[in-house]
Structures are given as C-alpha cells and as structure tokens.
Amino acid sequence: MNQDIFVAIEHLRGKVSEISYIMLAAAHALAKETGGQVAAIVFGQNAQSITSDFNADKVMYVDHPLLKDFNPEAYQKSMVGIIDEYKPRAVIFGHTTVGMDIVGGISAHLGLPLVSSVRTIEAGSKLISQICGGKIMAECDLPEGTALITLVPGGYKPEQGQAPQSPPLTSITPQQLGDLRISLNQYLEPESGDIDITKEPLLIAVGRGIQTQDNISLAEELAQAMGGEVCASRPVVDQGWLPTSRLVGKSGATVKPKVYLAIGISGAPEHAEAITGSDVIIAINTDPAAPIFNLAKYGTTADLFELIPLLTEQVRNIKG
Amino acid sequence: MATTAISQTPSFSETFFSSLYKVENGERFRTCLQCGSCSGVCPFGYLMDYPPGRMIAGLRADEFNLVMETDTVWMCVSCYACAQICPSKIPITAGLMTRTKEELLLAGNVPSELQSALENSQRYGNPMGESPRKRADWILGIEPQVTILGKDRRPVDILWFVGDYPSYHTRVQSVAKSLAKVLNALGVNFGILGPEENSDGDTQRLAGERGLFEMLAEKNGKIFSRYQFDRIITSDPHAYNALKNEYPTLGITYPVQHYTQFLAERIDQLKPLLVKEIQATVTYHDPCYLGRVNGIFTEPRILLEAIPGIKLVEMSHNQTSSLCCGGGGGGMWLDGFQWEKAHARLSEWRVREAVDIGANILAVACPYEPPRFEDAVKTIPQAEQLAVKDIVELLADALG
C-alpha cells in the first residue's frame, strides 16, 4: 500500500462540480500528513480536458461509454477495481448525490473503513467531521489501511484545489462493467423560473421561520422595495410555497450575491454550503444559538414579523 | 337467503348522524328547522361549500360524503356564533363542525399548516414546536421571582395555568409578565408549572384531534395531582374552557377561573393600586370563549372601568354578538389556508369596528388576539393609531 491520497472527482454534464476542487485541497492537506501524492480519479467519456485546472500530482482517467454520466453501479465497480489494484492510503469522496451513492458499497465490498461528513483534516491525520445539523463536531484518527472519507464543503476553498497547469494524465483500462441493473433515461431540467437567482446581487432568503406561505409576502415586499429577489431554503420549497427555481441549498442553487439577507433560516449545513460565497450575510433569527450566526457578518434576534415591515417602510421612505 | 341490491351496512351519513346524537344535547340535530340562521351568522359561511345549515341538510339527504370531499369546513373558527343563534339550540360547533373535522383528520384530509401545529403539540406540548424546557423563560427579570412548582415544591393558593402563547410568543409574553406584576402587587400566593405545563389542548380538540386533546389533558392532569393548590386561574379563555368544561369529563376537576374573574373579585383591593392614569377611549372585544361560550361579560368591563382616565365604549357587535378574531378551531394555524380562500381576515373586520367607534385602544383578554389584531392594524390605513392591549397589560401600566 502506498501513501497516496485519491480523490473521486465529480462532474456533471461536462462541468466539474465545485466539491471536486474542495476535495483536492483537502487531499493535499492529508497528503502532507501521509507523505504521499494526490491523484485525481476521473471517470467519463472523452472527458480528459476537464482536468486542466486540477491541483493534483497526477490524474488517473478511465474512459468508457457507460461512465459518461454518473451511474452508481458503474462508478462503484470502477472505483472498487482501482482501489483494489492501487491500494492508496485514503480515498476522498464528496458527501453528495454522487459520492454517497458509491462509498458505502465500496466500504462493504472491500471491507474498508469509512468516515463521513469530514470537514477538515488536522495535524496528525486527524479528521474533523460535522454532524447533527452542524451543532456537533467529532474528531477521529485516520483509520488504518485504505481509509474512505466523504467530504462536506466549508473547510477548504475551491481555489485551493485549482492550479494553472493540468497534471499528468494516465489512462487506466476500464473494468468489466457487465450487465448493469441501473440505467439513466434522461435528465430533467428544473422548472424555469422567471429569474436566475444565482445572478442576483441582493437576495432576501426565507426559511422555516417565516411560518406560513402568506408571510412570504413580507419578504417579497422588502425585496421589491430594495430591488432584490426572494429565495428560500428547502423547507419553504418542499411545502410548495416557492418554486424550486428559488431554492438555495445542496439540492438547489449555490449563490454568491453581494448581500444575502437570511430571514428565519437556521443555517443548517445543506443551506450554509450554498451561501458561503456571499460577500455579506445578514441573519435574522430569534434563536441566538442558530448556526447561521457563525456564517453571518451581522445578525439580530429581533422578531422578523416586527423587523421586516419596519425595514420595508424605512426603505420606501428613503427611496421616496 | 334473499339478497338485496341495496347495501345493508349503514351509510357514512347514518353512522355519522348517530355519532352526533352522542354529543351533549345531540338529539336536537333532529329538530333543525333549516332556517339558515347558522349559515347566515357564520363569519365565513359565505365561503363554505357547505355552511352549517347545508351540512345538516346533507346529512338528512344521506349525502354527507359530498361534504367530506370539500375542504371548506376548515374555514370554521369554532366561534360558536351558529350555536348561539340557533333557535333549536343545536350544539352545532361542538357537535357537527368538530366531528366533521375529526372525520376529515382521520381520512388524512388536513391542511399542512395545521398538521405541523398538531404534530408539534404532540411532540413538544405546544403548537409552535418550541422546546418545553424554555416554557418559563419569560419569567426572567420579574421580582419577586415567579414560583415554578416543579422546582419549588411548596403549597400555593393559586396555580396559574399560563398557556402556550403567553409562554412562547414574543408579543404575548408581555401579557404573562403583566399578570405576574399584578398578582405580585396583590400579594397573591401563586405558582406556575413552567416546563411541566402542556398545551391545554382545547383548540386542538376543536380542530378535530380528540385523541391529541385527551393525551394532553391526561398529561396535565397527572402534573396537577402532584402539587397543592386551591384553585387554577388562567390567562387564556381556551384553557379556561378546557379546564372548566372538558377536563372534568376525563376525571380532572379543579375550581378554575379566568384571570378577569379572579381580579374582579378583588377589585376593592386592586382599584386603590391603580394610580397611573391612562387617558384613552377603550373598546373591549369579547373573546368567543370567554363571552359567548362561557358567559363572562361583566368582569372584564369592571376591570377596565376601574382604571383611571379610561372611557369605555362598546362596538356595534359586543357581548354575545362579538365578532371572532379568527384564531379558534385551528384558525390560528390555518392563516395561509384561510387567506387563500377569503382574502379577508376576521380580525380586520373587528379592527374596523374599533376604528369606527373612535377607540384609541382595543382591549382584549385572549392570547390569540394581540398578534392577530396587531397584524390587522398594520393592514388598515385608518387604524394606525389604534393600540391593542390585553386588559391585564393596561392594569399593569396603571399600577405605575
């Protein structure tokens, strides 16, 4: 077994997912500890060029028509083959709809240890995981053998996983993928909304704290007065109070506005990871222990039902 | 054996109808004249596919399944206006409307807003979903400190059943604080249950969750039996109604008063303490569950008239004809649903009446009302200067 750190790169329809760069950054932090190299593992079809900005020591690339789009069965089999042959010190997967679909099966199949929800790697090969909605952190040692890790965003910046030159690429012979029991029929685009919230400089976001569909009008009026747009966290969209085009979070959009006003949002990781790119986050939540206050630059525990109308009124007065 | 083409099993309407007879005075359903007064006086009757009168007609025609397919019965706010006005004295609210909601709930036909309030009540003992441990956080800063019976196991004269909204809702906590101030000023020996208190469950009962009501009542009953006190007072007419009229049917019986009754009894002791003048024209809104349902009209007015500087005026709908604020029967947790159907809120009608009568202050005595009326004030242009205050908040102000 070598001391290399492998990274299970994720890409979707030709574009590398941001988590891949975060994983590469984390992999370097771990490689420093183990003394090995960072290898990006890429599966796809004619996808070599996506590795052009990877901060990795090498790329191992597997080309196969059945790997063009993510298929849990095909990807798992391929990854099992690579791990079994090269026996790295650790493999980092994204804690995502891609990584999480295969890492558990790989752990069971090869009998390898698995640590999930890891956020950062600290000196002494210590893995710090984030659980219970971000309220609890757990520290574990890097397990012996080939350790499987799933990584959540937040501990490293994507820029740390990028480099100006593409790393050397080796083509790996694909596994026999055999008859697959899973197949992809098609992708369905999200219902097109009137606006693209990822392009808005000012977002007024509502969460569970808004309590009823009707109260969303408070946020809409403020947004209108200020020239911004309304978006929401998952509970609001799940209820059907706003369309999925307005969803900000793990399964929705990642946004980087100038100002993100979070109203009645607790700041759980699935939402938090999608807003950390904002310039300024301002949070309104009556719970002083809400995790959002660790992300926000400014915060208040004032009651949103009092504060928002006051704010709207004052904005209107200023704008005349 | 002869077979018949017509099913021998009782139809849904029949079984439902017979279940209505089991409600107190339920046999009066047979005496409905179809006069239409109930549907007419119902604040949302104009919106319902089947207002109360038509529901009874549907039962008689064995077509109640049609009623069950609609969702407009959720517009009912359990205000008792129908039961009040019915010439045959049919228990429409408690019998028909509640029972229909129960059936809808059993069939899974329940608006999602209401669903979370019910689930929260079951899990956390309050419809807001707040941690039970924080139920007494409002007492912080009050001197002398409010006794929490679980911590300070001493006998008290009065057990004050605070209620969900005065405990947790930021606007209504001031009502709780005010009552604590007044009780302290009178030297009353009282205690609260704090984290051990569960929702009284009355509104949940009227929203169709009989099982949840019984569960909450049983829990409260067990807690009551641990402590020594002479009587219970409450800041919430819904809790008052539950404790007085419903809990005894489950074997939980204690003398209970609404705080207005308790303080009115002590008016001679209280009045001299009301030293600070409040110059205002005040109109009092009779809460459905204090007034119409339980006949308590005079005591709240006695308290208001004792405050120096106050001029008391009556709105056109008052006492038994009082207009519901819209919070009962689950209405508190169906705001979005009801707004979608009506685009009007009952609370707004009431605020307009207060404005019409020239009031500066709309006085209330139920915890649902301050937030509901204050929201309505914000949407009515002429109501900008109207303040909404619980009677006890005015008393606390007048103590100086």
Next chain:
Amino acid sequence: MNIIVPVKLVPDLVEELSIDSSGVALDTAWLRMIVNEFDDHAIEQAIILKEKTGAHVTIISVNVEGIDDLLFTASAKGADRLIKLTGDVESGVNNHALARGLAAFIKELKPDLILTGVQAHNDLDGSLGPQLAEYLGMPYIGYISGVKADGEKVNVRKEYPGGLIGEMQASLPVLLGIQASEQPPRYVAISKVRQMMKTVSIEEVDLSALDSKGAPVVNRMFQPEATERATMLSENADEAAIQLINIFKELGTL
C-alpha cells in the same frame, strides 16, 4: 411487491445538544429523539406505493425508547408488519454493524424493494442504505425524490444540484435512499395510533453478535467554536431596523 423500510430515531435538534462526561458521545439526559426525517419520507413513499400497487410494507427498527410510537404511527398510515430488533443491538450500533446484522435477517424476507432515508444527521460512518445494499447484493441509488413501480423495475427521480433531476431506472430488487417522498408525510390522528396500539403487535427479532468493523473510533466530540460570530445588532426591532438601514447604506445596497 414486498417492500421493507428500515428506519431509526435521531437526536431532535430543537433541543440544545451537549457532550457527556466521556467526551465522545452526546449527553442523553436532555436528549429528545425524533424519527429521522428522511426515514419518515421513506415510510410515506412506501405507503404511496402500497396505495398504488397493493404492496406489502414492513417497517424495521432497532428497539430504543420511543420506537413503539413510531412503529404504531407507521401502522396507522398503512404499514402491514412491524419488526423491532432487540439484543446487543439496543446498546447502540453504527451503520456498518447494523447493515451486516440486518442483511442476514432481511435476506430471508426476500424483499423486492427496500426504501430507507438517504442519510441521518448523526451518521458518522456513511449511511445505512448503500452498505446494506452491498451485503444483500442489490444495486443502490440515493437522493431519490420519486418512485414509480413498473413491473420488474422501478423508475426513480434522482436529485442533482441546481434542481436538476436524473430520471433513472433500476431492475428489482433494488435499495433506494429516499431524500423526499412524492408528497410530504401524511398526518395521522392520535386516536388512530392509539387504536393500533390496541390491535396491532410488534414482532421482536434478536440481533446479537454484531460486527462494527469499519466505523471510525471517535477521539472526542465537541461543539464548534463560533470563530467568527456575527456582529449582533439590537434585539429590538425598531433599533435593529435603523442599524440595518445604515449597514445597507455602507454596503451601497441603498
């Protein structure tokens, strides 16, 4: 169709969480347990499939305090069979051990479809579904928000970021990690649950000799330091509004 739904309870995040004196586990004194939200959706999805195809639904969970209520509620929604795992497994089990233990038992039940929550917020060694699938030799797809039965296969909607959906197909038997059911979990009147308590029984199955190899050993648990906590403005709405207006002006938003 024979559907099995493994479910579990997780710490309720409404309460404050704290670490116990050992430093490696949650303090259970004030801990309130609640059904794993995704498992709740899995139950709902199973019931929806039962309503559409007449499937048989079995709910399985480890015996912990409060589990009976969850099982009877599932029964009131329409679940056919309730199974509670007892024995060594009750003192706490990670997903590796549970997956191994469950696989041996579930194999006997010959399910066509297994639905379980895609993850739980207290998981530290990955989620249950994919590991269980591997031990059963079944394929796995996770982050599912819609399941349609189609003879010997299922058509599913897999969630991707940005609201994108991957429409996929899997031949039975398959294990699915549920993110969201087609409609939110339905309400069940308490009277119905109480009725189930009187009429329905929960089977108990002993699960001992657990192999928890593969899960990490926790050195310590701690609460995150609020390293960069927000500058807190007034908690009074009037004052906060003025402060916010000033901040917006500084930022050039106004």
